């Protein structure tokens with residue numbers, strides 16, 4: 001499943017392609033026919049993300065707007081096509097957004113629905129704070145950790161605690177800060193929680209810029225990874241078998257229903 005930086009990057013790209021344009025919306029597969037018809041030929045106003053949720057805002061008239069809420073889940077994908085290839089339509093295409101210059105096809109999402117502005121607010125209020133958003137609130141993150149006894153490694157995947165992190169970022173964050181991943185969330189010091197939040201903020205922003213996960217706090221090294229592109233090896237513990245710091249074997253076990261990578265020699269803090 002894509003982590004939050006991917007969804008924020010998509011929001012940025014979609015705005016670049018469609019902002020202010022009148023768009024044709026259709027559902028070649030048929031499962032979003034009513035939604036597509038309701039918003040067809042409206043103006044694409046903006047795109048935003050909250051964690052792994054994407055929102056497209058459309059202007060219907062001077063006084064009304066509506067949103068399409070998309071969650072890609074495990075199998076959802078966007079595909080952008082050159083306008084010259086408009087005849088190519090996948091039978092799985094749930095939603096096609098088309099302007100005079102761009103085509104964007106969505107297939108296989110867990111969720112694709114039309115919402116009102118109030119419903120979007122309601123949906124976002126159920127999510128934890130997102131470090132990439134202007135309204136991302138570190139105090140709320142600290143508060144939500146303090147209410148949970150689950151391991152910190154599970155809490156970081158809980159979208160009600162912090163929105164946008166996935167399996168790779170949580171392993172890297174806990175390793176970077178030398179935190180024992182099994183520490184109950186309510187035993188994590190507020191200062192540690194603040195450090196985790198600020199690192200997540202920096203890494204996610206770097207992820208949006210680079211369109212890949214890069215986990216280094218060193219600016220020069222981050223630029224180097226961006227220049228090398230997607231094949232560059234930039235993770236510290238995720239997917240590794242030996243710890244880069246102490247050369248102990250990296251342990252893997254299921255925490256929060258996902259495979260966690262950790263070094264229990266180095267990660268002893270809370």
Ligand SMILES: [Zn+2]
Nearest residue numbers: 243246263266
């Ligand atoms: Zn180690």
